[in-house]
């Protein structure tokens with residue numbers, strides 16, 4: 001599998017580390033429902049069979065976090081964007 | 093009534109041209125309703141149905157399988173069985189499974205080729221030896237067997253290993269002699285035949301596509317062969333669990349990942365039992381046909397594709413070469429993948445709920461084959477009694493909420509590290 005890094009171009013998946021689904025967002029620890037929200041954030045996943053937006057780290061390249069659009073059934077990749085500044089992926 | 097298999101039935105059929113055998117189980121058509129529906133005709137689903145009928149007298153049961161039975165992970169794994177766990181939530185469960193393996197063939201009257209040829213986990217450092225000593229003691233406290241071997245002990249057991257590797261010399265190993273392998277599809281067929289004999293309907297080519305709910309209670313399933321109602325619905329679909337629970341708007345602490353297994357061309361007897369490398373992820377045994385059966389890590393990213401990618405092939409073969417350099421010229425005949433239900437703490441879930449009428453059996457990671465008998469036994473108990481047995485009391489779904497994770501590896505909620 002090869003991933004299209006927006007900075008480095010198409011690179012072998014070997015160069016990247018995987019974090020997982022980009023959808024979970026860190027909840028506010030001061031919110032009244034924080035315990036529930038953290039349970040959801042840390043443990044529960046959509047685990048889709050199909051399109052997923054997921055975080056990869058280009059450790060052997062530009063060292064940036066990217067969000068890849070991939071199909072989990074076929075590994076077809078629709079595109080990738082930088083995680084920071086994009087709507088999803090709180091990779092800081 | 094189908095006959096019992098015995099040396100006499102073998103002889104009689106040998107003398108009559110093998111023409112007297114009848115199908116081992118009925119290819120049942122679904123009835124409109126059952127007391128219990130088990131979704132998934134892998135090892136766990138079939139074992140569940142068998143123990144429901146045998147231990148609890150619940151015989152109006154159907155196992156619904158979308159393809160043919162054993163076409164999922166049950167027929168794709170590297171067939172290792174063992175009870176060498178550390179943590180109290182796990183070890184008694186896996187040791188119960190080992191005890192059920194030991195009596196399985198007599199119990200279901202089917203040759204599952206359970207072979208207690210030993211499982212040896214190698215260690216390469218003092219720290220690893222201490223960790224294995226602790227694990228071995230924990231196994232003994234749960235009634236399992238374990239032996240801590242020093243280097244000479246390993247040399248006597250498996251003299252062909254690469255002992256003097258400069259980076260990872262072999263210093264010893266933790267041996268469980270009662271561990272070993274079983275013939276995976278014979279396990280499936282044996283449970284299917286035994287369950288069928290007790291009245292269970294095994295319905296193949298019947299994919300569950302939805303759930304029938306009334307007032308929030310799950311009262312049946314929609315399938316490609318029509319709606320089927322049930323008093324209770326148990327899910328045992330391994331890597332497909334999230335696909336089904338999604339239909340109920342449930343999110344689970346599970347990710348699906350692909351694991352690859354490999355088999356080589358046949359060799360004369362070389363590997364006596366199961367050997368696992370302690371400095372990389374690699375495990376190997378030798379099949380009765382002579383092929384080396386081996387595997388390693390998952391690919392590491394979510395996948396529903398039943399095939400892995402090349403980096404893992406390379407990684408597994410490198411680890412194999414580090415351990416057994418003599419296999420370098422051996423040809424790999426085949427490799428294949430299966431989709432595993434990787435849970436957030438690396439341990440399974442066997443539980444009532446989380447919706448009324450629904451029961452969950454999932455989160456097997458890549459260790460669910462060895463669990464097949466105990467998983468079926470405990471899930472049957474949980475379905476019959478509406479409460480977990482003591483052996484699966486730690487495998488509750490709410491442990492992630494309450495903080496009672498069973499994290500054998502201590503890596504946290506990162507499924508691709510388990």
Ligand SMILES: Cc1cc2nc3c(=O)[nH]c(=O)nc-3n(C[C@H](O)[C@H](O)[C@H](O)COP(=O)(O)OP(=O)(O)OC[C@H]3O[C@@H](n4cnc5c(N)ncnc54)[C@H](O)[C@@H]3O)c2cc1C
Pocket residue numbers: 131132133134135136137156157158159160161162163164165166167168169170171172173298299300301328329330331332336351352353387428429430431432456457458459460461462463
């Ligand atoms: C390559 C590989 C190697 C492994 N090695 C080992 C090992 O050495 N030792 C070990 O202990 N474990 C091992 N495992 C893990 C083990 O195989 C699994 O944990 C175990 O088989 C899972 O339980 P099962 O047999 O019930 O699953 P499966 O056989 O996957 O059963 C699930 C069934 O559900 C069916 N299904 C799915 N969706 C639906 C639907 N909507 N409707 C109806 N039916 C459906 C599937 O077709 C499938 O037959 C390995 C797994 C793999 C992939």
Ligand SMILES: [Zn+2]
Pocket residue numbers: 005006007008009058061062063064
């Ligand atoms: Zn890059």
